Amino acid sequence: MSSVASVVGESREKANTGIQLLDEKLNGGFPRSSTLLLFSEIPAEKRIFAEHFVMTGVKNNELCLYVDFFRAPQLARRELTKFGSYPEGNLVFVDATSSQLLLPSSEKYVIKDVGSLEEILSVTVQAIRETKPQRVVIDSVEFLADRFPASKVLDFWKELTTEAKAVGSTLCFLFINWTYDSSGIRHMREMTDFVVEFQSTISGGVMRSMMRIEELRDGGLKTNWVPYTFKDLVGVTVYFPRVLVTGPFNAGKSTVVKNLCNTSVSIDRMGTTVAFDYGNVTMMGLEAEVFGTPGQERFEFIFKIFAREVSGILLVVDATHPEDFERARKMLELVGPGLPFVVMANKSDLPGALSPEKIKESIGLGDGIQVVASVATKGVGLKEAMKVLAHQIIGVK
Amino acid sequence: MASHVMLHTVIPSAGVGSLASNPPTIDIFPDNYSVLLSGPPGVGKFEYFLGLVKQALETGRRVVFVTLDIHPSEIRTRAKDIALDISNFEGHTFLFVDCYSAMSSDKPDQDPRKRVYQVSSFSNLEGIGMAIAKASNELKTPVMLFFYSASTLFLHNSQQAIAKFMQIVTSRVKTHLGFIAYAVHDGVHDPMTMNLLKSLVDGVIEARFTEGLAREIRIHHLRGVRSDTTWATLGHSTETNVANIAGSVIPRRLGP
Numbered sequence: 001m002s003s004v005a006s007v008v009g010e011s012r013e014k015a016n017t018g019i020q021l022l023d024e025k026l027n028g029g030f031p032r033s034s035t036l037l038l039f040s041e042i043p044a045e046k047r048i049f050a051e052h053f054v055m056t057g058v059k060n061n062e063l064c065l066y067v068d069f070f071r072a073p074q075l076a077r078r079e080l081t082k083f084g085s086y087p088e089g090n091l092v093f094v095d096a097t098s099s100q101l102l103l104p105s106s107e108k109y110v111i112k113d114v115g116s117l118e119e120i121l122s123v124t125v126q127a128i129r130e131t132k133p134q135r136v137v138i139d140s141v142e143f144l145a146d147r148f149p150a151s152k153v154l155d156f157w158k159e160l161t162t163e164a165k166a167v168g169s170t171l172c173f174l175f176i177n178w179t180y181d182s183s184g185i186r187h188m189r190e191m192t193d194f195v196v197e198f199q200s201t202i203s204g205g206v207m208r209s210m211m212r213i214e215e216l217r218d219g220g221l222k223t224n225w226v227p228y229t230f231k232d233l234v235g236v237t238v239y240f241p242r243v244l245v246t247g248p249f250n251a252g253k254s255t256v257v258k259n260l261c262n263t264s265v266s267i268d269r270m271g272t273t274v275a276f277d278y279g280n281v282t283m284m285g286l287e288a289e290v291f292g293t294p295g296q297e298r299f300e301f302i303f304k305i306f307a308r309e310v311s312g313i314l315l316v317v318d319a320t321h322p323e324d325f326e327r328a329r330k331m332l333e334l335v336g337p338g339l340p341f342v343v344m345a346n347k348s349d350l351p352g353a354l355s356p357e358k359i360k361e362s363i364g365l366g367d368g369i370q371v372v373a374s375v376a377t378k379g380v381g382l383k384e385a386m387k388v389l390a391h392q393i394i395g396v397k
Numbered sequence: 398m399a400s401h402v403m404l405h406t407v408i409p410s411a412g413v414g415s416l417a418s419n420p421p422t423i424d425i426f427p428d429n430y431s432v433l434l435s436g437p438p439g440v441g442k443f444e445y446f447l448g449l450v451k452q453a454l455e456t457g458r459r460v461v462f463v464t465l466d467i468h469p470s471e472i473r474t475r476a477k478d479i480a481l482d483i484s485n486f487e488g489h490t491f492l493f494v495d496c497y498s499a500m501s502s503d504k505p506d507q508d509p510r511k512r513v514y515q516v517s518s519f520s521n522l523e524g525i526g527m528a529i530a531k532a533s534n535e536l537k538t539p540v541m542l543f544f545y546s547a548s549t550l551f552l553h554n555s556q557q558a559i560a561k562f563m564q565i566v567t568s569r570v571k572t573h574l575g576f577i578a579y580a581v582h583d584g585v586h587d588p589m590t591m592n593l594l595k596s597l598v599d600g601v602i603e604a605r606f607t608e609g610l611a612r613e614i615r616i617h618h619l620r621g622v623r624s625d626t627t628w629a630t631l632g633h634s635t636e637t638n639v640a641n642i643a644g645s646v647i648p649r650r651l652g653p
Contacts (some may be wrong), residue, residue: 042565043526070518075499097518101500143520146555176523178558200527202573205538207530 015135015170018056019285021238021390022213025223032134033165034193036172043176044198045209045230050137050174052236055083058090062134065169067094067124069114069143073107084233094127096120117148121156125163132167136160141175141188150184154191161191192216199225208241224395227311229287240288240311240393243386245277246303246331247316248324249295252346253277255376256316257292260386266292276302283383286390290314303334312389313341317363319353319373325363332365340392341369344385348373417622419615419629420445421602423452425622426578428539429571432619433547433594434580436604440612441631442580443467443475445604446543449578451481454490459536463494463529465549468501469513487511492532496525519553522562529566530574539575546580547594556590563597571599604631 016029023029030036038046057064068076073093080086098105099112109127111120128136138160144153157173164171173192177185189195193216200209210225229239245253245260254277258264261279268277277292288311293303313335317328332341345359354362356371363369370388374381417425426432436442446462453460464472472493476483483491488511499517512535514528533540550559563579570577581594583605595601600619605628607613612631616624 040523042569043523043530045527047524070521070524071499072517075517100518100520140521140523142523142558146520146558178522178561179555200530202530202534202538202569205534205573207534 015053015062016056016060017053018059019052019228019236019238021285021387021394022223022226023285024391025221025394025396026213030170030194032168032170034170035161035164035191036170037188037192037195038172038174038198039195040176040198040200044200046174046176046196046198046211047139048230049196049198049211049228049236050139050172051080052083052230053172054091054135054137055080055086055235057135058086059083061087061090063090063092063131064135065092065094065127065131065133065137067096067127067136067138069096069100070139072097072101072103073105082232083235092127092131092133094124114143115147117144117152117156120144121159124160128160128163128167128169133169136164136169136171138171138173141173142178145175145177145179145184150180154184154187157188157191189216221396224393226394231287237282238286238390238394240286240390242306242310243288243290243312243314243389244306244310244335245290245292245314245316246335247295247344247346248318248321248327248331251295251316251318251321251324251328252376253292253295253316256314256344256346256374256382257290259376259379260382261290264290272296273299275299276306281386284387284390286386288386288390300334303331307335310335310339312393313339314344314385314389315341316344316346316374316376317359319345319348319359320350322354322359322362325359329364340389340395342385342389342392343369343371344374344376344381345371346374346376348381349375349378415623417616417619417624419625419627420631421614421616421619421624423449423456423458423541425619425624426541426576426600427621428575430576430600431567431571431598432578432600432602433598434578434602434604435583435591435595436614437583437606438585440604440606441614442582442604443545444479445614445631446545446578446580447472447476447479447481449541450483450491450543451476451479453541454481454483454486457490459490459538459540460486461492461494461529461532461536461540461542463496463525463542463544465496465519465544466546468497469493469495469511484511490536492536494525494528494532496528519549522550522554522558526562526566526569530569533570533574538573541575542570542577544577544579546582548580548582548585551586551590556593560593560597563594567597 014029016023038050040046054064073095093107094109095105095107096111096114109123111123113119195214197212210227212225213223215221227239228236230236245256247253254266254273257277257279261281264279266277267275273294279290281288281290291306293306315332345356356373360371372381372385434442450460473483494514496516514532516524516528601617603617604614613628614631615626615628
């Protein structure tokens with residue numbers, strides 16, 4: 001009961017992202033009355049994050065304001081159903097597109113002349129004052145940056161920041177930089193509390209998107225690049241394309257994959273994995289593709305194939321077999337240095353199993369390593385280990 | 398991946414010792430390459446592109462057509478004039494990126510069997526860039542991209558923004574996606590802008606009207622490809638001539 005109450009309390013003082021792992025990093029979400037710059041240097045999938053952020057608010061029963069220069073509201077409303085059904089009354093548009101298309105608008109807030117920054121400002125301010133939205137998205141600043149002098153755009157930014165703070169809104173500016181030099185960007189950052197930077201890369205015919213959150217005050221939070229994906233009706237989730245489950249022979253890796261994942265397959269022979277196990281896990285706003293490697297040394301070549309582009313490693317050891325720890329450490333080295341990993345002390349319910357603390361001491365991987373006790377056959381400790389790993393991958397400085 | 402290998406075995410006809418002839422056919426363009434097609438409005442740039450699309454599709458290549466000026470359904474209709482039924486290829490080896498329907502307030506193309514990547518605004522350069530990347534990835538790279546036309550971007554964005562956009566898209570295409578051809582209208586941009594656009598690509602193809610209003614086309618230059626630069630006839634609307642301007646699907650090569 002108390003946990004439910006605290007979640008509700010949090011959602012009032014913070015604007016959650018709806019991605020549980022990120023919200024944990026952000027202590028519940030972005031603060032109210034804060035300004036976010038959603039930024040990329042080159043085209044990236046950042047609009048989907050802005051939309052996800054707004055729709056999370058809309059579904060929380062918050063009033064949200066979307067200032068759209070690129071889409072007529074009827075099109076935007078239709079497109080946003082990709083997040084599932086939502087209470088439409090919670091989403092108010094400032095329509096800055098219909099007039100560009102010479103179409104009539106049935107919205108309450110309409111910008112009739114996008115050539116006038118004064119009108120854009122006054123209509124947006126009026127909408128903020130009247131609706132007192134909890135979340136505001138400006139999509140996008142590059143539209144303004146390409147039409148008005150930089151100093152005027154920065155004034156616009158400043159005014160909106162003040163107005164949004166006055167009513168307790170979390171204000172998001174989308175911006176891809178086509179035209180500004182570094183001083184323009186610096187001025188924007190100075191009027192911003194959080195920068196969420198986006199990157200979409202194409203490699204091997206696969207497009208991957210990543211984001212990085214940075215709080216711009218001294219000692220503020222900063223995450224690593226967090227890979228993410230979008231799923232219809234679910235929204236944006238953190239996405240790890242390859243989590244390796246590895247460890248010595250008979251440690252229980254296949255059982256970990258099978259019982260951790262919502263779906264899985266195993267290529268095995270006579271009870272031992274000869275090719276690999278594969279599974280997919282969805283939890284806490286996270287989706288991960290999990291690959292279990294064979295433990296026997298003769299299959300090391302398979303291991304090496306999987307050891308590329310790894311997001312993180314679950315290193316499974318048999319807590320009753322300390323003599324295998326040396327091999328476990330070698331397997332970790334095979335994947336390469338610097339990767340996030342968590343040791344799973346499996347079979348921890350068996351007599352003679354070493355405690356996580358003892359394993360931490362004896363495995364020789366340094367003080368900072370994290371060991372999670374698990375009983376893979378009963379599904380104990382698996383999600384916990386995945387969560388610890390996820391937090392390591394996302395990281396925070 | 399297998400198809401990736403297959404496409405790379407298509408050897409450009411204009412190898413060492415041979416000369417790319419006019420009108421340029423699809424097989425003269427190297428992989429991971431960019432060209433600009435310039436010519437006055439009405440000279441037949443769109444028909445020429447359609448001819449290249451036909452050759453590309455009929456030789457097993459994958460094509461993404463980015464349209465800013467013409468509705469996808471009109472492109473399908475006009476393709477039929479040169480005996481190309483685009484709908485046979487759509488979703489398999491052909492995709493539209495449609496930046497036109499939403500802006501023209503026409504009904505966007507909503508046929509679920511013909512998956513079309515919609516971009517709602519010419520000003521949304523980022524959206525155009527992402528739609529190009531997504532459509533190319535859906536078809537599996539390498540693809541051949543046709544962008545018709547870059548001129549339309551200038552009505553809605555600053556030259557500086559467009560230059561950066563084209564530079565990023567072109568380098569992304571050449572590194573990861575394959576080939577891109579931009580069409581641009583001659584005579585509507587100032588010479589500085591035209592020079593800027595030409596500087597962003599590997600090669601330029603020009604089309605023109607002669608004094609007698611005949612239509613001609615030639616390679617201006619193609620980086621790394623030895624090219625003939627004599628003007629050739631850009632055909633009329635009869636089917637044989639369209640096939641001629643587009644080049645036949647059989648690669649035409651000059652001997653060494």
